[in-house]
Amino acid sequence: MKFKPMHAALLAAALVSTSAFAQEPIVIKFSHVVANDTPKGQGALKFKELAEKATRGRVKVEVYPNSTLYKDKEEIDALQMGSVQMLAPSLAKFGPLGVKEFEAFDMPFIFPDKQALYRVTSGPVGKWFFNKLEAKGIHGLAYWDNGFKDMTANKPLRVPADFRGMKMRIQSSKVLDAQFRALGANPQVMAFSEVYQALQTGVVDGTENTPSNIFTQKTHEVQKHMTISDHGYIGYAVIVNKNFWDKLPGDIRTELEGALKEATAYTNRIASEENEQAVEGIRKAGKTTVYTLTPAEKAQWRTAMAPVYKQMEGRVGKEALQAIEKAVA
Numbered sequence: 001m002k003f004k005p006m007h008a009a010l011l012a013a014a015l016v017s018t019s020a021f022a023q024e025p026i027v028i029k030f031s032h033v034v035a036n037d038t039p040k041g042q043g044a045l046k047f048k049e050l051a052e053k054a055t056r057g058r059v060k061v062e063v064y065p066n067s068t069l070y071k072d073k074e075e076i077d078a079l080q081m082g083s084v085q086m087l088a089p090s091l092a093k094f095g096p097l098g099v100k101e102f103e104a105f106d107m108p109f110i111f112p113d114k115q116a117l118y119r120v121t122s123g124p125v126g127k128w129f130f131n132k133l134e135a136k137g138i139h140g141l142a143y144w145d146n147g148f149k150d151m152t153a154n155k156p157l158r159v160p161a162d163f164r165g166m167k168m169r170i171q172s173s174k175v176l177d178a179q180f181r182a183l184g185a186n187p188q189v190m191a192f193s194e195v196y197q198a199l200q201t202g203v204v205d206g207t208e209n210t211p212s213n214i215f216t217q218k219t220h221e222v223q224k225h226m227t228i229s230d231h232g233y234i235g236y237a238v239i240v241n242k243n244f245w246d247k248l249p250g251d252i253r254t255e256l257e258g259a260l261k262e263a264t265a266y267t268n269r270i271a272s273e274e275n276e277q278a279v280e281g282i283r284k285a286g287k288t289t290v291y292t293l294t295p296a297e298k299a300q301w302r303t304a305m306a307p308v309y310k311q312m313e314g315r316v317g318k319e320a321l322q323a324i325e326k327a328v329a
């Protein structure tokens with residue numbers, strides 16, 4: 001009997017903490033490496049807005065841009081460990097995880113245009129790629145667009161011979177490594193957050209990226225030349241920690257799926273425009289000569305890079321390559 005007041009106090013404390021817990025929102029930490037004013041940066045913020053609205057505050061999305069939480073490779077490890085719940089890495093960054101098939105997206109000139117790309121990502125082929133992630137404890141939710149890549153350096157890059165001996169920064173993709181070796185360059189894998197300084201200090205001579213990434217990272221301030229070549233593609237897989245996702249209440253998962261669908265449409269709608277504006281921004285900054293390849297020069301690039309397909313078929317797998325090639329045809 002004499003313990004009764006104690007019991008009551010404990011019960012009251014338990015009730016308070018249970019109701020406090022019930023009101024705690026589910027937190028989704030969404031980490032990425034680019035600036036807010038890029039297609040991915042805007043997409044992440046749009047998802048935050050829509051997800052919080054759709055779940056009426058039951059979910060809180062914390063967006064961490066610009067590698068403020070994790071760099072390229074670290075962020076995928078962090079997702080697997082559950083330190084973050086959501087990412088959107090470039091499709092070129094799944095090799096170190098052991099999912100090499102995604103590197104098929106890095107093949108030179110594989111997508112003739114955005115429509116061909118969407119035929120791949122929006123259909124069964126896109127799903128087939130996502131299934132490869134499940135065994136790694138990762139669930140793929142959507143593909144987000146960025147755009148086609150261009151080259152930068154401190155010298156004009158117009159024909160394949162111009163690349164000879166150049167140290168070029170690449171994402172962690174063996175296909176990109178092969179692409180630059182085919183041009184006679186020396187590729188170097190480097191985290192996105194380190195590129196500006198590496199270019200500034202001459203650790204590397206040049207790089208490839210989309211105009212929106214080049215502009216927002218101020219790459220154009222340390223590179224005198226940019227070649228509009230559209231020789232490859234950068235897009236993203238929006239992924240979540242599978243365990244986290246599977247354990248969400250069903251109604252919340254449905255609301256988040258709806259928010260993501262809308263955020264995906266938004267991102268893919270703004271991507272081309274963001275990249276066009278970035279090219280304008282680079283031109284206006286006046287520090288970089290922007291050159292567009294002629295069709296004849298582009299043909300030379302295609303020929304020089306063509307061997308990459310045979311060289312890398314064993315790595316990305318025939319199935320992945322053929323699935324993409326069939327969908328784009």
Ligand code: LMR
Nearest residue numbers: 033034090171192209213
């Ligand atoms: C890069 O590392 O160049 C890109 O993958 C960065 C990004 O996420 O667009």
